[in-house]
Amino acid sequence: MKGLTQCSAGLLALALGGGAQAQSVEQLAALQDSVALYASVLQEGLGLNARAGIFSPTSGSVRGLYLAQQGVVLEVMSPLASARNSFAQFSLGAALERLSAQFAAQTGAGAAVPRPDLSALRETMAMSMRVELAQGAARDLLHELARVDVSAEIGAGLQSAEDAARSLHALTQFDDAALNQVLEETSAQRAQLSGHISALQALRTEIGTLLQPLSEERIAQWRTSLQTLNAALQSLQASTQERAAALQTQAGQARAQREAQWQQELAMFETTLVRLVCDYAGGLRALPPQEHVTLVLQGLGEESAQRREDRILVLRQADALRCLQGEITAQQLQGTARVYSF
Secondary structure (H helix, E strand, C coil): CCCHHHHHHHHHHHHCCCCCCCCCHHHHHHHHHHHHHHHHHHHHHCCCCCECCCCCCECCEEEEEEECCCEEEEEEECHHHHHHHHHHCHHHHHHHHHHHHHHHHCCCCCCCCCCCCHHHHHHHHHHHHHHHHCCHHHHHHHHHHHHHCCHHHHHHHHHHHHHHHHHHHHCCCCCHHHHHHHHHHHHHHHHHHHHHHHHHHHHHHHHHHCCCCCCHHHHHHHHHHHHHHHHHHHHHHHHHHHHHHHHHHHHHHHHHHHHHHHHHHHHHHHHHHHHHHHHCHHHHCCCCCCCEEEEEECCCCCECCCCECCEEEEEEHHHHHHHHCCCCCHHHHHHCCEEEEC
């Protein structure tokens, strides 16, 4: 359905190519003018001519063409498609915002990829060997250090909280101050996490480098340090997960509320559109009654894994004329439509 205006001339030529039921040149020319006027009336009636400023584009459009022996196809572009992005793709927006922030952090001085630290790599390999060679209590403590290291889980909780806060900001549930407060809190918690990780690394290095055998006093000191770090990490993990869960729940509720509101707006938009089709059906009197008026609502159909589909309504021109003459209501006309996504 893309590029209707560009291909209309070609389709008109195709319609003129012959056939027992082909319209005359005069009929097609009159129909072409009728379709253009009809589309502009629908665009005006739907309020799609509104502009944010003098030089701003209109908020939407209606473009039409005629397909011989099928009918008129009207492509409707409305703000509802872009409004859908505010809740349907908020997680993508948050991801892009994170990516932008990460890119900005790497574009200053020293943004080039750093050379690997060979000394650090050698120390990491040596530490792995020490863990394998450690005996008794030292080996147990090193394994315990690995168990209490929940830095990855805490980092994921902090990221989840930030994503939810950005989603709430995009959904207008958070103002700038509320968003900045959450980001400041997570930044402070990341600083705490960094301190705990440094302490874990220092303790791991100390345990792995001291010669065997170890004194009971030294082992007791290490156990005390390990318990302290474990308690601090568990506390931080609990607080970050609780905060992230609360924000994610709030964001989910806001998204569901916005989606329900959007569905109501779509229903009202569709009802208005069908009513206009009824009221101005006389503008397409040149259209054979057995043919159809097809409305293609761009980006308002179902969402698949590959793309967001269009919502399509197919109405018989004969039914639209009956509605114009008062034989059926606009609501009944809407009930006759074949509706699907494609």
